[in-house]
Amino acid sequence: MSFTFSMPACDSFLEVDLPKSQLTDKTVFQDYTTANAAMTDIYSKIRDKGLLTGTLVGLSGQLGNYTDELTFYGSATSATFGFYTNQVLPSNTTVALFWNNSYNQIYAANAVLEGVHASTFSPQEKAQLEGEALFIRGLLHFYLLQLFGDIPYIETTDYRVNSTVTRMPKSEVYNHIITDLKTAENFLLPVYSSTERVRANSFVVKALLARVYLYTGKWDDANKSATTVIENNSVYVFENNLNKVFLKNSTEAIWQFMPALTGKNTDEGAFFIFTSGPPPLVALNESLLNSFAVNDLRKTAWIASVSNGTRTWYYAYKYKEPRNTSTSKEYSMVLRLTEQYFIRSEARAELGDLTGAKEDLNKIRKRAGLSDIVASSKEEILEAIFQERRKELFSEYGHRFFDLKRTGKLDAVLSIKPGWNTTDSLLPIPESELTLNPNLKPQNPGY
Numbered sequence: 001m002s003f004t005f006s007m008p009a010c011d012s013f014l015e016v017d018l019p020k021s022q023l024t025d026k027t028v029f030q031d032y033t034t035a036n037a038a039m040t041d042i043y044s045k046i047r048d049k050g051l052l053t054g055t056l057v058g059l060s061g062q063l064g065n066y067t068d069e070l071t072f073y074g075s076a077t078s079a080t081f082g083f084y085t086n087q088v089l090p091s092n093t094t095v096a097l098f099w100n101n102s103y104n105q106i107y108a109a110n111a112v113l114e115g116v117h118a119s120t121f122s123p124q125e126k127a128q129l130e131g132e133a134l135f136i137r138g139l140l141h142f143y144l145l146q147l148f149g150d151i152p153y154i155e156t157t158d159y160r161v162n163s164t165v166t167r168m169p170k171s172e173v174y175n176h177i178i179t180d181l182k183t184a185e186n187f188l189l190p191v192y193s194s195t196e197r198v199r200a201n202s203f204v205v206k207a208l209l210a211r212v213y214l215y216t217g218k219w220d221d222a223n224k225s226a227t228t229v230i231e232n233n234s235v236y237v238f239e240n241n242l243n244k245v246f247l248k249n250s251t252e253a254i255w256q257f258m259p260a261l262t263g264k265n266t267d268e269g270a271f272f273i274f275t276s277g278p279p280p281l282v283a284l285n286e287s288l289l290n291s292f293a294v295n296d297l298r299k300t301a302w303i304a305s306v307s308n309g310t311r312t313w314y315y316a317y318k319y320k321e322p323r324n325t326s327t328s329k330e331y332s333m334v335l336r337l338t339e340q341y342f343i344r345s346e347a348r349a350e351l352g353d354l355t356g357a358k359e360d361l362n363k364i365r366k367r368a369g370l371s372d373i374v375a376s377s378k379e380e381i382l383e384a385i386f387q388e389r390r391k392e393l394f395s396e397y398g399h400r401f402f403d404l405k406r407t408g409k410l411d412a413v414l415s416i417k418p419g420w421n422t423t424d425s426l427l428p429i430p431e432s433e434l435t436l437n438p439n440l441k442p443q444n445p446g447y
Contacts, residue, residue, distance in 0.1 A: 018317075029115030032125050038115075039129050042108045042136055043198065047257040047267075047332065049101050051143050052179030052397060054257075054332050056080060056281055057094055059143070061271065063398035066424075067414060070282045070395075086419035090431035090447050098147060099430050102140045103154060109133040110157050111139075131187030135200045138180035139208060145173050146402050149426045149444060153177075166439045175218050181209045190232075197249055198258045198331070203229055203236070207254045207335045210343045215406055219350040226344035229254065229337070236337045238366050241299035244337075246318050248331040252338065256331035261324075266332045269319035272395065277306050283313040284394075290389055297369040316395040334397070338364060342389055349381045357381050361388060368392075421446055 010419040031033045046052055051059050057080075064070035065084040072084035079094040088095060105108040110189045112133040116126050137155075144151050152165035188202040210225035229236060237251035245252050248268075259265060274280055284303065289330070304317035319330050345360035358381060362372045365388065375381045386407060404410045405425055414420045423446025434440055 026115065026118075029119045030294055032119075032121050034111070035116060035119065035121070035129060038108070039112055039132055040199075042105055042133075043257070044260065045101075045105050046136070046140075047254050048260065049097075050105055051098060051102055051140070052257070052332075052334060054269075055271055057097060058267075058397050059398040060268065061282065062094055063401040064395055065282065067401045067404065068285050068287045068417070069400050071280045071285050072282055074281045086414075086417055086424050088424070088427060089445065090428040090434075092428075093432075095427050096430040096432060098427070099144070099433060102144050104385070106137055106140050106154050106389070107157060107162075109136045110155060113137075114157060127187040128189070128193065131184040131202075131205070132200045134180045134184035134187070135205050135208070138177045138184065138212075141173060141180075142177050142208070142212060142272055145170060145360070146398075146405070148429060152440070163437060164439050165437065174212065178209070178216075181205050181212065182401065185209065187263070195249070196258055196331075197253045197256050200255065203232055204255045204335060207340060210340060212347060214343050215402075217350075219347040222343055223351060226340040229340045230344065238337055238341070238363065238367075242297055242367065243320075245336070246330055246333050250333070250336075252336045253331070254335040254337060254340075255331060256333055258331055259328050260346035263324045263326060263328055265321035265325060265330045266319045267327055268316075268332055268395070269322045269330060272316040272319065273304070273322040274306060274313075274315060277308045277311060279306075279313050279315070283315055288390070288394055289314055291387070293370065295369055296369070296391065297373050298391060303408075306412070318395065338392060342385060342392070346382065346385050349378050349385065352378070354378060354381060357385075361385055363390060364388060423447070 016194070025140060028035075028038055054064075060407050061070070062080060062083050065072050065080055066086065070084075072080055074080060079092050082088045082092050083094070113130055116129045116133070119126065121129075141151070141153055150167040150169055151173060153168050153173055154162060155176075156162065184200070185202050186204040188200060188205060189332065190202045193200050199201050207229050210222050210229065213219075213222035213225060230412045236254060237243045239250055239252040244250060247324060248256065248258075255296045257266075271281070274283075289299075289303070302316065302318045303314050305314045307313075321330050341360045341364055345357045348354075348360065349357035354376070358373060358375070361381070365371070365373065368391075373381070373384045375384045386403060386409075389403055390400060404413055410425050411420075411422055414424075423444070428447035429440055430442050434443060
């Protein structure tokens with residue numbers, strides 16, 4: 001994971017100049033070892049600087065502040081303050097990072113696809129690298145779509161094409177994402193390439209496809225994809241011990257990020273955990289705390305507190321190692337088995353299988369020490385799933401924002417926040433990108 005290529009020197013790969021990157025050097029793809037290292041480097045870029053980084057500037061931090069998961073204690077001059085007060089501007093530096101880092105990583109994935117396609121690697125070697133690159137391309141476009149709405153879907157490294165792209169309608173973007181992921185699924189083997197769960201295999205792709213199908217209302221496909229992952233129980237086992245869920249190579253892990261250095265643990269642990277008050281950056285929002293039942297085991301296993309004698313603050317404690325240890329104990333959990341149970345439960349409810357939907361949801365509740373739900377109608381079950389997702393998936397890559405958005409509850413829940421507007425369902429296209437490429441206009445409403 002420490003292998004590093006210099007990435008584009010310009011601010012955005014959508015600029016007119018060709019990004020200066022060793023990935024554009026054909027010699028990288030003359031040898032499988034260097035090509036494989038190029039693919040590994042993309043994972044590390046996503047972990048360290050991308051949307052899924054566990055630091056403040058990742059989705060967990062920014063969208064947690066944007067919704068009702070986190071309370072921000074940092075500087076009012078921080079770009080995060082705009083997210084917390086729902087006053088994000090097109091000039092917001094974090095918005096620009098979301099856009100530019102993601103598209104640079106997509107550019108890198110396209111460079112791998114083009115380089116590997118023209119290589120003399122064996123069919124199996126080509127399939128592995130192409131499958132991973134397609135997975136990454138679909139994944140990043142999926143998150144960009146949730147944040148910005150209509151976006152360009154970039155499938156080439158040709159700067160002449162990329163510098164004048166236009167935004168695709170949401171439905172077309174989803175079609176491209178599904179096509180890339182289904183192709184990736186066919187390319188990849190069903191096993192991991194090492195003993196770690198840090199590189200995509202076909203089940204990693206199936207897990208993401210299940211989410212995409214859920215978001216697009218393809219209930220039968222969501223049900224089938226999630227079931228395929230769940231039934232691979234020789235690899236993925238529902239972890240009943242809440243304190244073991246987020247360990248490295250957890251039986252619940254579908255895809256994790258390996259830390260950059262031996263002995264390092266997660267950025268999430270370093271970011272969320274604090275030892276004195278007031279918090280240096282963020283604490284859990286009171287409304288989130290109040291959503292847990294008194295006997296909910298997640299509240300004691302995954303939430304911890306700090307007090308100064310007169311006031312108490314709470315923080316996410318899913319990751320319990322904020323510092324280095326002799327060997328790494330925790331890996332960042334990107335895709336996990338519990339989400340697949342949620343997906344299948346919701347899809348089953350939508351398909352009319354209310355008994356199956358409740359079975360999946362009750363499995364998650366049982367681990368939390370809660371009794372079975374008493375809901376009987378489809379609407380009641382769907383609401384129970386929605387409420388359970390909030391308590392299970394908090395502080396994990398913006399699930400709360402995406403769930404509020406896809407279920408049409410954003411305004412009803414977040415209108416209590418000062419500064420919230422209906423148009424805040426989308427972030428603004430960075431103003432620098434609109435200047436570079438006017439074809440990206442118009443700006444999203446409200447900005």
